[in-house]
Amino acid sequence: MRSLLIIHNESTATERRTERSARKLLPEYILQSEGYQVRHTNKEEQAREWLMESEAAILHVPIADINRIAPKLLERKTVPLVWWCSSLTMSQSLESCEDDVRIDGVLTPSMSGSEIHWVLHFSTKQCFERKQWADEKQMLLSKLEERKWIDMAKGILCEIKNISEAEAYELLRKQAMNERKRMVDVATSIVKVYQLLQSQK
Structure with a gap:
């Protein structure tokens, strides 16, 4: 897996304009430094378009936003959905931590390159198993x-x-x-x- 799409919302998009030291904790910076091709957007229509060329979607949003964003993405293409759990998205998600959320994995800014690789690998496996279960259920x-x-x-x-x-x-x-x-x-x-x-x- 090489091509990733990072989806921000308005609050996480403002993080990208912070000082240089804080920028090093952003998903696009970390993933690019690990050799991944990364695109990022906070516009839903653009996310749906770019998803067609991506192998996974990294959701840098609060948990409450995931269930709103995920169905729109997945009707376009089945890809692993991975939550980027930063201090900002975590603090905005405290009330939603008991929600039933459709994600295939979780990444954090403190992970090493090999940990990121394994989470993305596991997420891909999880995504396609869930698709198979959904297809079997529908049948x-x-x-x-x-x-x-x-x-x-x-x-x-x-x-x-x-x-x-x-x-x-x-x-x-x-x-x-x-x-x-x-x-x-x-x-x-x-x-x-x-x-x-x-x-x-």
């Missing part, structure tokens, strides 16, 4: 939704045709094959037509 929710429609359609067929659940399932399966559709699509059609007829009674 399971989708399957549960499909199961719901199929079960409702089976119930309707059992009631109307006076058949068993197994027979209703087999009827749905055959209809789906005949129409060259997914079983859930046939089931959804049956349920919606049934609900429409019931509402007209």
Whole structure:
């Protein structure tokens, strides 16, 4: 990982205009001195644009801002989100430390180059594991939704045709094959037509 995007807010952006000794604690200074290519911005639209060329986003903002910024970034591109925990961002985050925050790692100004490397490496692994979990969760929710429609359609067929659940399932399966559709699509059609007829009674 070489290309990093640092996102500031208004208060952390003013830190960059401080005296030279304090500047050495800024994320862009530290990360550049460790060989990383760094861009930084406090503008959300620019952050979303530059994110496309970055391998991670370093959030130099209070914790309360992370949950507002993160979804906008991640709808653009999946990258590790790493919080830069400076004395300023920490002091602005005291009330938010119990919040459920979506970050993959934490960096501090006192870390050595190898510690920074390992945090970024770990953050990348964490980010893609969480994406995989989110994808699996979405797939399971989708399957549960499909199961719901199929079960409702089976119930309707059992009631109307006076058949068993197994027979209703087999009827749905055959209809789906005949129409060259997914079983859930046939089931959804049956349920919606049934609900429409019931509402007209």
